[in-house]
Amino acid sequence: MTDYDVIVVGGGPAGSMAAYSAASKGAKTIMLEKDRDIGYPVRCGEAVSDTGLRQFVEPKPEWIAATIKKIRMRSPDNTIIDFKSLMAGYVLHRRIFDYALANRASQVGAEIQTRAYVDGLIVEDDIVKGVKYQYMGEKRTLKAKIVIAADGVESRIGRMAGIRTAIKLHDIESGYQVTVGNIDIDQEMIDFYVGKNWAPGGYLWVFPKGDRMANIGLGVVGSKAKDYNSHDLLHKFLKEHYPQAAMLTSVCGGVPVAHTLKQITGNGIMLTGDAARMVNPVSGGGIVSGMHGGKIAGEVAMEAIAVGDVSSKGLAEYPKRWRKAGGKNHEALHRISTSIKDITDDELNRIALRVSKIPREERSVLKIFTVVAKEKPKILLDVTRAFVGA
Template identity: 50%
Template sequence: MKEMYDIIVVGAGPAGSTAARVAAENGASVLMLEKDREVGIPVRCAEAVGEIGMNRIVKLRPEWIANRIEGVRIIAPDGTRINVQHDEIGFVLDRKKFDSDLARMAAEKGVELLTKAYVFDLIKEKGFVSGVKFRYLGEELSVRAKIVIGADGVESRVGRWAGLKTHLNLQDIETCVQMTITNIPLEKNYCDFYFGSDVAPGGYLWVFPKNENTANVGLGLSGVEAKDKSPIEYLKKFVEKHFPEGAVLTTVAGGVPCAPLMEKMVGNGIMLVGDAAHQAFPITGGGIYTGMLAAKIAGEVAAEALKSGDWSEEALARYQKLWEKEGGKDHMRAYRLKDPLFKLTDEDLNKTAAAVVKKPKAKHTIVTIFKTALFKQPKLIAVVLKLFLRQ
């Protein structure tokens, strides 16, 4: 380890590893610090991604893919199922392997990496973040850097220490729990989404198959819906009802930001990426693609800033501008739809499902479903069309 790097990345998830790799490819010296003992564990994620978006950032390797998804089904509170018509192929990833390989790809470009390295503060000088303080196997170390990239997840303390507002309101977080359950009957190529106040108020429950008899089963509730009953209680109830023969291989909890665009994700010598920057897509909570896309831009902008000798907030703000241009509009559209969609009553949901299944199969698209659900709110239908049809 050196005393000084161009960039220190805090957190070695997909966003951290991507930012680190891209910065290193563009000539920066990079140190990445992971607080846990192993990159990729635990898997706090439903693990599903779309093919088209992901391949724009990193070519998906066969060994990262646990299962190929050909169909998506939405299940209403009364059990009505909609087979959603869509063109894109999806994948359920093996996040453990995926995360580990992304870190390895960064290392192959010269990124130095440590695990069990717990960052507990930032070094700040003259209004600039200029390094981190961390504990590593009993030692307290200070390492300096021109730019610190906080990829430290939903709890981003790096952002807070830098003075960026990363706190989430209860209505902007989904509180989640997931289990990997095996020995269950599944249709391997279908991802199922369950809605309703019984399964996941203010959110949804997912069943994403990983192989022929094992699935990632989990749910998220809006923070404002979790007061009386917690996610784990909902999940236990669902599993007992639907998968009584199932055996639980993993149980993992987690929070997902489903929040507006962050006002500021950069400062002097500091950038945030991934969940730390609230980049998860607000209606699905999916954050792998959006976080990695932002991280790629962040890595490029950071490397350019180093070359030009200016890593002030103004210089790094180019990252935020570019990210907002790429994903910002859709992010805000999705955020606008989140509340109206997730506040639908069971009766609304059942009516929507009944109306959609009566239509010809080719019309069972996500746009039809949203349009049907939001028919009373024409302004929001315009948002749906812009979001999904790029009109």
């Protein structure tokens, strides 16, 4: 006897998409969120592309804090490079957006429970059969045919099922971010700072949030985090650039910039979103990729239940479809991100100087790439390898 067809653990965009796609195909579904609120706290830069979002939902004005039209990159010596944004993009209000996605899942029949902390799995004959959780301190169990783990960067549910999810230091960014008020920035521009002065092995972002507000944050690659503290780096930046900024929110968080896990299924279990390491390892963006992973997971879960095979083998369509949907591109991006982390400040400065000499209207990806390759031939080699799959 099972209580549900599908239990989704975690109520972020990946979890809500998984719950939506399973429930809309007729699965009896429940989503468990450990915190008291869906969508809070926000540990995210909140930027998405219009086309990315539109694959899954029609963007609503109330989700959008700012519309991105321009991109600015700054080298360590503060050479400024401006681009026109090729794609329409948004900085979201994740609090509102995540809520809307969960609400959408509920409207096709998914149940949702907050303050439900999953602390164990029910495993019988080597097959995951449900979860043990605590609701407001009270121990409970729920049985299901499939558990979808969308439990974020921590990815403990997968570990409970014997999947190795622990992330290596060079594959995670240690991040700190604030939402600030009382600052004057271009509300149509996203602004990036690179180099070890601001964000060793990562980048610092200033994203507009409308009404003289901004989301400002940075990530330091884990392998350099012993010597650099992201909280201190961000406060140093704010003091130098926006001393009048008022803190409306300050949070920290980890961004997995890893290769997607080799194993994202087990018997009766599927991992998705940050928990499966689906974040774009170059940009650190995980909203759209998480939604994509969640959608596929929910669909495959229902198909496997329909044919009565929820074993890892029965769920094999999931990694297959994920790879087809962009997983292969993801692998290439991971290889590129690995070499980007090794670029020195001097190399970044030289690249920026060269790019700044290209007239703005001629700054195509190819031209910039040529410049990068001149300064850092190894990247060209890595990228070529990435695309030919060597």
